[in-house]
Amino acid sequence: DTGVSQDPRHKITKRGQNVTFRCDPISEHNRLYWYRQTLGQGPEFLTYFQNEAQLEKSRLLSDRFSAERPKGSFSTLEIQRTEQGDSAMYLCATRLDGDTQYFGPGTRLTVL
Amino acid sequence: GENVEQHPSTLSVQEGDSAVIKCTYSDSASNYFPWYKQELGKRPQLIIDIRSNVGEKKDQRIAVTLNKTAKHFSLHITETQPEDSAVYFCAASRGRDYKLSFGAGTTVTVRA
Numbered sequence: 001d002t003g004v005s006q007d008p009r010h011k012i013t014k015r016g017q018n019v020t021f022r023c024d025p026i027s028e029h030n031r032l033y034w035y036r037q038t039l040g041q042g043p044e045f046l047t048y049f050q051n052e053a054q055l056e057k058s059r060l061l062s063d064r065f066s067a068e069r070p071k072g073s074f075s076t077l078e079i080q081r082t083e084q085g086d087s088a089m090y091l092c093a094t095r096l097d098g099d100t101q102y103f104g105p106g107t108r109l110t111v112l
Numbered sequence: 113g114e115n116v117e118q119h120p121s122t123l124s125v126q127e128g129d130s131a132v133i134k135c136t137y138s139d140s141a142s143n144y145f146p147w148y149k150q151e152l153g154k155r156p157q158l159i160i161d162i163r164s165n166v167g168e169k170k171d172q173r174i175a176v177t178l179n180k181t182a183k184h185f186s187l188h189i190t191e192t193q194p195e196d197s198a199v200y201f202c203a204a205s206r207g208r209d210y211k212l213s214f215g216a217g218t219t220v221t222v223r224a
Contacts, residue, residue: 004155031209033211040217041216041217042118042201043201044214045213050209055209056211091155099144099161099205101146101212102158103148103155103156103157104155105154
């Protein structure tokens with residue numbers, strides 16, 4: 001499969017625990033986006049990388065959230081001290097030079 | 113920031129009939145408008161997109177129209193088939209280096 005991949009696909013955690021998600025882009029896609037999608041809503045933008053540089057962060061991204069893309073390839077999204085309100089699908093999308101963002105399958109987070 | 117509103121939230125059509133979904137946006141600087149289809153448990157997939165220098169675009173049974181003056185765009189699906197049943201999201205962006213702002217989605221059900 002040469003599409004965007006995300007790991008894990010599902011994560012159940014207890015409130016207060018830290019979680020980390022990974023996104024592997026389509027080969028050579030230098031632009032990478034993280035979105036969050038709650039039930040019945042469209043994806044909401046969280047952050048954007050061009051290569052290893054984090055160029056934009058949403059105000060939705062509180063200081064408990066951190067994202068990295070250390071070598072300009074895969075990216076990680078970490079949530080510290082998870083809260084029940086963090087339960088959502090976390091989607092990664094990547095893009096090369098055109099307009100189209102290609103989405104991964106998402107990581108579904110459930111915080112108990 | 114950009115605000116995208118999408119209507120209706122649910123749409124039920126008889127197989128073979130047409131389906132129309134409408135979206136409005138608030139940011140006059142937006143110039144790229146993609147539509148994504150998301151089947152249950154799967155990733156959003158681009159089905160068609162339009163840039164602001166074009167008023168209409170068609171791809172087989174799917175068409176999108178854009179009215180820049182009124183700041184609204186619509187998705188038209190003709191000759192609907194059961195496999196068209198899914199959630200459809202519209203989105204708007206200022207361009208390739210900007211995030212996508214999504215509508216809340218339309219759940220389309222095609223009745224056999």
